[in-house]
Amino acid sequence: MPSSPSSSLTHLEATITSLSSNIAQAERQQEHQNIKYALLGASHLLLQQEVADLYAKYLRLQVSHLLLQEDVKDLLIESIAKEERYKTIREGSEKVQENAKKVEDTARKAMADHEKLLERLEDAEEVVAKSEGRIRESEERVEMKEASKRV
DSSP states (O other), X not given: OOOOHHHHHHHHHHHHHHHHHHHHHHHHHHHHHHHHHHHHHHHHHHHHHHHHHHHXXXXXXXXXXXXXXXXXXHHHHHHHHHHHHHHHHXXXXXXXXHHXXXXXXXXXXXXXXXXXXXXXXXXXXXXXXXXXXXXHHHHHHHHHHHHHHHO
């Protein structure tokens, strides 16, 4: 049976409507896909930006770490220099103390020698005094002998 033109037209309209619906649905799906791809692209760019920010933070931390290492090295060098100065001062102080002890010992010996010299001086003064006494006695005897010779 031949189909009637109105049924063909209806069938054609139904096909066009179905195709239009399919095209509209495909366009909506394509728009959704495009939106998804755009969102994925934006998300990808945001993640790349975040990665770049994190890498910049990492580099700043590396620089801070290097600066801190330099500070630690400088402090260590300064500490070693101070320790050397303290060691030199300590050694100098020990030498001063040794010299002070030597001076003290020498002063003690000098005082002992001085005491001995004073004792010897006293002994010498006694000897001189005895000698002067003997000299006077001798002079007196000589005078007496001379006086007795004159008489």
